[in-house]
Amino acid sequence: MPTMPSHALALVLLLLAASKAASQGVCIDPRPSSAAAPAPPTSNTTNSSAFRTNVLTLLNALPQAVAPTGFASLSLGTGRDRAFVRGLCRGDTTPSQCLAxxxxxxxxxxxxxxxxxxxAAYYDKAYITFADTNDTINLYYEKRSLNALYDVLTVSDPESFDRTYNVLMKRLVARAASEGGNTSAMFATGEAVYAPSDPKGTMYGLVQCMRDLSASQCDWCLQSLVPVLPxxxxxxxxxxxxxxxxxxxxQIYTFYDLALDAPPPAAPTPGSPDETRRNTRLQHVILAVAISVGTLFVLVVVLACVRRQRKRIKADKEQQDNAGEGLNYISLQVLRVATSNFSINNKLGEGGFGEVFKGEMxxxxxxxxxxLSKDSVQGFGELKNELVLANKLKHKNLVQLLGVCLQEKLLVYEYMPNGSLDTIIFNSEKAHQLDWMKRSMIISGIARGLLYLHQESRLKVIHRDLKPSNVLLDLDMNPKISDFGLSRAFGGDQSMDVTKRAVGTLGYMAPEYAYHGQVSTKSDMYSFGVVVxxxxxxxRNNASLDDDTASRSLLSQVWEAWSAxxxxxxxxxxxxxxxxxxxxxxCVQIGLLCLQEDPSARPAAWEVVLMLDSPSMSMTMRTPTRPAFCFTQPGVSNPTLSYQSSRPRGAITSQQLPTPVSGNDVTISDVEPR
Structure with missing residues (x-):
């Protein structure tokens, strides 16, 4: 029976049992053996409960992180207790199958x-690794985790099988690691015939790399595996x-979707010199005809694309016009009775879109x-956008849309008896209603609402105007995010967009959004940090903008107090x-992490929820740096924006801001197509 290379004898092999397929794993001993390369300097020889806790926490979060794209790399902790966990699904799995x-x-x-x-644990279509370092692209980890399995049956022509295997692997490795190809997948499949007369004379191959590798690292890793099986x-x-x-x-049988295979390169057919000359003349004729036909074909394709685009625009318009389908339609007469004919005594508030009234069915x-106010110049687009999104978003931390009346453009929501968050926390007479337990519950509820908007809903939604006045409180002080008039929905894998002009409220807008219109989920996380x-x-964070006597911004004071x-x-x-x-x-540390100047340094909503729900996370959270829009100069009434841009650094007044923003709690909107 064939044996594994000597360096593999140092591995501890586990025969694991998954629910649907056999699996195998390798637990790597960090202490190097004489046959292994030296262990990385960051690797420790003993485990710790904190490190193990971080590994288990990341493993729990891994399925949801991997499922959308098929790959995720997570880390948690600091120093020697920091853990790195990666998950990879085989390239031919669907998101639902990957999650399961x-x-x-x-x-x-x-x-x-x-x-x-x-x-490292290998399953049929799933692959998981964890380590105490992210520097695992080296001989130490590759040799000590090397593992090979083989079928017990033999082939009829071993030499031909071996030659064909090497040719096929060369082609697949080049495809998976090619910088000119789809390197984001780092996955390739293909087939090749090694015995034409044998019914089982076709081999099927698959290669795949962890997606945090570069193209050259993927090529090096796969090249080291190709000689293992022969x-x-x-x-x-x-x-x-x-x-x-x-x-x-x-394998000599199919084990993946054959539709993934790229067509094998066609072998040239040798011919005589006369045949070559005839073929050359024929090619010239074909080329002349092809140029004429090709020009006509391009024109037809362009016209077809233009026509398809027009149909798509028309279909999108019809879809938006029908966004209210499936809603509860309420007649104008019923709402007039419920609100006492929209009596001023039932008026709850007013915004750029119009008014909000309390009613009773x-x-x-x-x-x-x-x-919607008849005199509103900006509200119709917001109201239409809110109808489209609110009809599709359902979560306990979002205000629920109950119905719609199209006769006067009315939206009917569940009533929040405690009003908006700002009317309590900024009111010295009411603030005592919120003890720390309730405030902590409100912070956690807002984070869960953002997690639903950013990741768990059918649409990836960026709120763009998160602030206390847009957080409503029910009878039990549970928070519900409201007002989706300025929200933007992303489709597919889109994670960022650039708007021509930013909209929102000064004091809650992220610097990259206020300056450059770059809107992403991290823009909402900045607003969340201000709210915390x-x-x-x-x-109020923007109170100092209205108070000429203020010498330090709220963020500066909180940063200095937390640092102390x-x-x-x-x-x-x-x-x-x-x-x-x-x-x-x-909580303040989480808020400061969300206020980091670099968007990539801010945690995602799922990370914030994890940090809030884990009592032990405070010891392993990252240490924030000074937040954006933070100033400490005495006598400065307008903040110096710390975001690096093409403009010179300096104090900027609200009249000098490059985007329309509001210095108070009223949202300024700039209507644009969505």
Whole structure:
């Protein structure tokens, strides 16, 4: 029986059982053996409970992170307890199948390799690794995690099989690692015939790399695996070779979707000199005809594309016009009765779009009716956008749309008896209604609402105007995000867009959005960070813009207090001294992380929810740097924007801002096509 190379003897091989397919894993001993390359300097020889806890936490979050794209790389912790976890689904799996495979794999792996600092687990269509370093592209990890399996049956022509295998692997490796190809997938399949007269004379191959590798690293990793099967398993019908960063598989039967295969290159047919000359003349004739036909074909294609684009625009318009389908339509007469004919006594508030009235239906249910003002110049586009999104978004931390009346452009929402968050936290007479437990619950609820908008809903939605006045509170002080008039929905894998002009409220807009119109989920996370600071302090972030006597911005004061480890000077006085100081410091640290100048340094919504829900996370969270829009110069009443841009640095007044913003709590909107 063939044997594995000597360096593989140092591995601890586990035969794991997944729910649908056999799997195998390697728990890597960080101490190098005489046959292995030296261990990386960051690798530790003993495990710790903190490191293991970080690994388990990341494994729990891995399936949801991997499913949308098929790959995710997560990290958690600091110093020697920092853990790095990666998950990869085979390139031919659907998101739903990927999610199921990952969930089953995580359940199985949680009970394995508990005492190891590194591990690699292979399943049928899922692949998981964890380590105490992200520098795993080296001989140490590749050799100590090398693993090969092979079929017990042999082929009829081993030499032809071996030659064809090398040719096929060369082609697949080049495709998977080609910088001119689809390197984001780093996945390739293909087939080749090694025995034409044999019914089983076709081999099928698959190669795949972890997607955090570069093209050259993927090529190096796969090239190191190609010789493994011919060395250990010569003459057998197929097998699998895997290490820490890539894998390959060869079989004489299909095990993937053949539609993924690229057509094999056609072999040239030799001919005589006379045939060559005739073929040359024929090629000239064909070329002349092809140029004429090709020109006509291009014109036809261009006209077809223009026509298709016009149809698509028309279909999109009809889809938006029919966005209210499936809603509860309420007659104008019913709403007039419910609101006492829109009496001023029932008026709850007013914005750029129009007015909001309180009402009560015949069955006793209380409602809030948003009516578009006849004099509004910006509200119709917002109201239409809100109808499109609110009809599709359903979550306990979003205000629920109950119905619509098209006669006067009215939207009917559930009534929030405690009003908006700003009417309580910024009111010294009402602020005592929110003790620290309620404030912590509100912060967590807003984060969960953003998580739904950014990741869990059918659409990826960027709110673009998150602030306390757009957070409503129900009878039990549960928060619900409202007002989707300025929101923007992304489709597919889109994660960022650039708007011609930014819209929103000064004090809550991220610097990259205010200056350059770059809107993304991280723009909402910046706004969330401001809201967290305001909930803790009971003060408006933009209050200093209206107060000429203010010498320091709210963000500056909170940053300095957190850096000093004491929040007593900035915490809302209505909380008294009975609040849990560690919880307050933790929430402020999360808020400051969301206020980082670099969007990539801000945590995503799912990370914030994880940090808020994990009591032990405060010891492993990243340390924030000074937040954006933070100034400490005495006597400055307008902030110096710290975001690096093409404009010179300096104090900028609201009249000098390059985008329309509002210095108070009223949203300024710039209507543009969505």
């Amino acid at each position: 495979d990952m969930q089953a794999s995580v359940i199985d792996l949680r009970g394995r390799c508990a005492s190891n600092r590194s591990a 060395t250990c398993c010569y003459g057998y019908q197929g097998g699998v070779a895997r290490n820490f960063n890539c894998l390959l598989r060869i 015949q069955d006793g249910m209380k409602i809030a009716v948003k009516r 600071v305001e909930i803790v302090t009971g003060r 480890g004491s929040m007593e000077e900035v915490v809302d006085p209505s909380l008294g001294r009975g609040y849990p100081k560690n919880d307050v410091l933790k």
